[in-house]
Amino acid sequence: MTQTAAQPEANAPARDDAPIIEAKEVFKTYRLGRVDVPVLRGASLSAREGECVAVLGASGSGKSTLLHLLGGLDRADRQPIDVDAANHVAHRGRSIDGFSAHELDQYRRSTVGFVFQFYHLLPELTVLQNVLIAAMVLHGRVGYMGRSAALRERATQLLDRFGLAHRLKHRPVELSGGERQRVAIARALINQPELLLADEPTGNLDQKTGGSILDAMMALRSETKQTMVIVTHDQSTAARADRVVRLVDGKVAR
Amino acid sequence: MYQALLTRRYLTSKIMPLLSAAAVMLCVAMVLIVWSVMGGFLNMLLSSGKQLMGDVSIAWPIYGIAHYEQLIDDLEASPKVDRATPTIEALGLLKLPTDEPRQVQVIGIDPEGFNAVTGYVDRLYWKRRAKPLPGDTHGEDPRLKLPAGFEAYGKTLSYPDPARNQDLPAVVTGLEVSRFYERTRAGYVVSVLGRILPSFEVTITVAPISQGGSVVDTSSQSFVVANEFRTGLYEIDANQVLMPIDVLQEMLQLEEQSIPDPNWAPGQVEFDADGVPHPVVAKTVGVKPARATNILVNGAKGVSPQQLEVEVRGIYETWAQRYAERGARQGVPEPERIQIFTWENKPGLRTFIQAVKKETALVLVLFMIISLVAVVLILAIFWSMVSEKTKDIGILRAVGASRAGVAWLFLRYGLVIGVLGSLVGGGLAFVIVRNINPIHEWMGRALGLVIWDPQVYYFTRIPNQVEPSKAAIVMISGAVCAMLGALIPAARAAWMDPVKALRFE
Numbered sequence: 001m002t003q004t005a006a007q008p009e010a011n012a013p014a015r016d017d018a019p020i021i022e023a024k025e026v027f028k029t030y031r032l033g034r035v036d037v038p039v040l041r042g043a044s045l046s047a048r049e050g051e052c053v054a055v056l057g058a059s060g061s062g063k064s065t066l067l068h069l070l071g072g073l074d075r076a077d078r079q080p081i082d083v084d085a086a087n088h089v090a091h092r093g094r095s096i097d098g099f100s101a102h103e104l105d106q107y108r109r110s111t112v113g114f115v116f117q118f119y120h121l122l123p124e125l126t127v128l129q130n131v132l133i134a135a136m137v138l139h140g141r142v143g144y145m146g147r148s149a150a151l152r153e154r155a156t157q158l159l160d161r162f163g164l165a166h167r168l169k170h171r172p173v174e175l176s177g178g179e180r181q182r183v184a185i186a187r188a189l190i191n192q193p194e195l196l197l198a199d200e201p202t203g204n205l206d207q208k209t210g211g212s213i214l215d216a217m218m219a220l221r222s223e224t225k226q227t228m229v230i231v232t233h234d235q236s237t238a239a240r241a242d243r244v245v246r247l248v249d250g251k252v253a254r
Numbered sequence: 255m256y257q258a259l260l261t262r263r264y265l266t267s268k269i270m271p272l273l274s275a276a277a278v279m280l281c282v283a284m285v286l287i288v289w290s291v292m293g294g295f296l297n298m299l300l301s302s303g304k305q306l307m308g309d310v311s312i313a314w315p316i317y318g319i320a321h322y323e324q325l326i327d328d329l330e331a332s333p334k335v336d337r338a339t340p341t342i343e344a345l346g347l348l349k350l351p352t353d354e355p356r357q358v359q360v361i362g363i364d365p366e367g368f369n370a371v372t373g374y375v376d377r378l379y380w381k382r383r384a385k386p387l388p389g390d391t392h393g394e395d396p397r398l399k400l401p402a403g404f405e406a407y408g409k410t411l412s413y414p415d416p417a418r419n420q421d422l423p424a425v426v427t428g429l430e431v432s433r434f435y436e437r438t439r440a441g442y443v444v445s446v447l448g449r450i451l452p453s454f455e456v457t458i459t460v461a462p463i464s465q466g467g468s469v470v471d472t473s474s475q476s477f478v479v480a481n482e483f484r485t486g487l488y489e490i491d492a493n494q495v496l497m498p499i500d501v502l503q504e505m506l507q508l509e510e511q512s513i514p515d516p517n518w519a520p521g522q523v524e525f526d527a528d529g530v531p532h533p534v535v536a537k538t539v540g541v542k543p544a545r546a547t548n549i550l551v552n553g554a555k556g557v558s559p560q561q562l563e564v565e566v567r568g569i570y571e572t573w574a575q576r577y578a579e580r581g582a583r584q585g586v587p588e589p590e591r592i593q594i595f596t597w598e599n600k601p602g603l604r605t606f607i608q609a610v611k612k613e614t615a616l617v618l619v620l621f622m623i624i625s626l627v628a629v630v631l632i633l634a635i636f637w638s639m640v641s642e643k644t645k646d647i648g649i650l651r652a653v654g655a656s657r658a659g660v661a662w663l664f665l666r667y668g669l670v671i672g673v674l675g676s677l678v679g680g681g682l683a684f685v686i687v688r689n690i691n692p693i694h695e696w697m698g699r700a701l702g703l704v705i706w707d708p709q710v711y712y713f714t715r716i717p718n719q720v721e722p723s724k725a726a727i728v729m730i731s732g733a734v735c736a737m738l739g740a741l742i743p744a745a746r747a748a749w750m751d752p753v754k755a756l757r758f759e
Contacts, residue, residue: 138653
């Protein structure tokens with residue numbers, strides 16, 4: 001049975017060379033009207049601690065969907081019993097497919113940082129508040145109040161690092177695309193997640209701006225040793241990663 | 255934490271939440287105004303119903319109760335009774351100094367006893383006033399010019415007659431009886447006679463009723479008006495005239511009378527020892543006791559009108575047994591026929607109070623149903639807001655916000671809107687209710703719109719008190735309703751697929 005077979009691995013302690021995040025033979029099908037559209041057809045991906053993996057693929061290849069599964073934003077399809085029982089998404093060897101809703105929320109808020117192609121900032125909040133909102137979600141009211149000074153300091157430092165110290169009280173609408181993406185990266189990093197998942201982080205930016213964004217991300221990664229998975233369709237972006245995985249029609253190309 | 259921040263930001267950046275708050279505000283204000291005015295009307299009716307009546311009344315209209323002094327003694331001997339006083343009620347005709355007639359209810363009272371039971375002296379209107387009313391900028395209120403102690407005539411129902419150098423019986427009329435005054439911010443100012451009615455002479459006509467129930471004759475007598483009273487209950491102020499009970503008894507032939515020998519006839523002659531004829535003087539074979547149509551009873555402290563009614567009924571039964579042979583026509587009605595009622599159950603008043611209670615409840619229910627529209631309106635606005643904020647919901651879920659957290663964001667938002675709307679609505683209702691009389695007067699002047707007719711609503715002033723408990727109930731309900739309106743949209747937000755939400759355009 002799929003679930004039973006996955007349990008020993010889920011409870012096994014992570015080895016040093018074990019992947020920090022792993023998607024193994026995962027499937028995902030979306031329903032568009034009356035039609036089932038398979039997006040992932042047994043895709044597999046793993047990343048070790050501190051590794052930067054680029055997922056390269058054409059539009060519609062399932063890159064973003066794979067990233068959502070890794071980040072616990074979506075769940076992989078459950079497979080029939082007679083299919084390979086090992087398919088799952090696991091974090092440090094523990095399958096996140098079996099997480100409760102609460103565990104999955106906790107996983108997203110403490111372990112994962114998302115960076116999206118279209119920045120996804122909250123338009124009513126200032127730059128500083130947009131960064132701090134992730135910390136507010138993580139720590140809750142009481143926890144945040146106790147750490148607010150330190151968290152504001154960290155957010156300010158991050159934004160300063162990205163050259164946005166003078167923009168703290170600005171709204172997203174007052175920023176350029178590159179600046180917005182830097183704010184989004186600062187938000188993803190504020191809780192110091194061990195896994196940074198970036199979905200076409202430069203896809204909406206010109207080459208120069210995109211390059212500077214990648215420079216900043218890579219510089220931070222080298223300091224923090226964060227594990228990073230970057231989804232992109234751009235070869236030059238993918239070339240900055242330690243390892244490139246190609247996704248074609250919902251599967252990793254060999 | 256993030257919910258508080260976003261609630262604050264959403265509130266100040268969009269017009270829609272302000273519209274929702276406005277809807278809550280209007281509903282809260284509407285319900286609170288209606289409840290305050292109608293509830294105040296009911297309270298005024300309940301408290302005023304007791305005016306000039308006491309807690310319990312024993313009534314035997316027209317024929318009256320004989321030996322009422324003994325009944326009063328028996329009543330006052332009870333520890334549950336504070337005081338009892340006789341009155342006579344009769345229909346009458348009042349001719350004013352302008353020769354205008356008014357149909358009135360004439361009430362004969364013993365001023366001291368009546369005041370002890372009803373406190374009517376406090377309701378005498380014409381008393382010297384040291385300071386003008388706040389709205390009386392020109393000092394128009396006639397009370398400012400009255401001599402000190404003017405109300406003494408009203409207290410005793412007498413008025414000095416310098417020609418005869420004695421006090422004559424006088425009457426006290428309700429302030430709305432004459433319709434000579436104009437009600438302004440300066441109080442009641444004179445508009446017809448040139449000065450106030452007291453000291454003018456009026457004529458009262460009543461019709462004594464025979465034991466057979468037919469009108470014997472009419473009886474008219476002129477009196478000086480000693481003062482006027484104002485209870486605030488229009489029905490009383492526009493119809494009642496108080497006069498000394500002994501005078502009214504005589505006019506209605508209810509005073510103590512001798513019963514002549516039925517065998518005596520005019521023209522009968524008797525001869526003395528010397529054989530000199532003398533006309534036979536009528537002999538009396540008995541005394542017909544004076545009567546009162548009502549006995550007003552006030553309970554001792556801590557005795558409810560209902561308890562007092564039971565006590566009075568018991569005392570009446572014992573008293574009536576003493577005069578069992580006399581019967582109703584002789585002024586001692588059987589206990590099962592006598593009318594004994596608390597002020598709340600006074601004939602006419604009880605039906606009216608019940609009607610007003612039901613009307614108040616009906617109006618409240620109607621307005622609450624209308625208020626449900628606000629709930630639906632908030633639901634619609636929040637539904638639209640959740641659609642507009644779909645991407646925000648996706649972002650929050652991506653950074654780890656739980657479904658409950660997202661739901662609470664919108665519920666809290668609804669609650670804040672509800673609290674804001676309720677507070678402003680409560681404040682608005684308070685200002686309107688407190689100033690409802692000036693507003694109503696302005697509407698009458700500017701628009702010719704008189705909604706509160708004292709002849710319909712009994713009172714000359716619209717109730718203008720907001721009870722804190724009512725305000726709290728309405729305002730809390732407003733806030734809760736706003737949150738209820740946000741409930742379905744909040745659930746929708748909570749169950750939104752974060753991936754779809756992030757892809758929402």
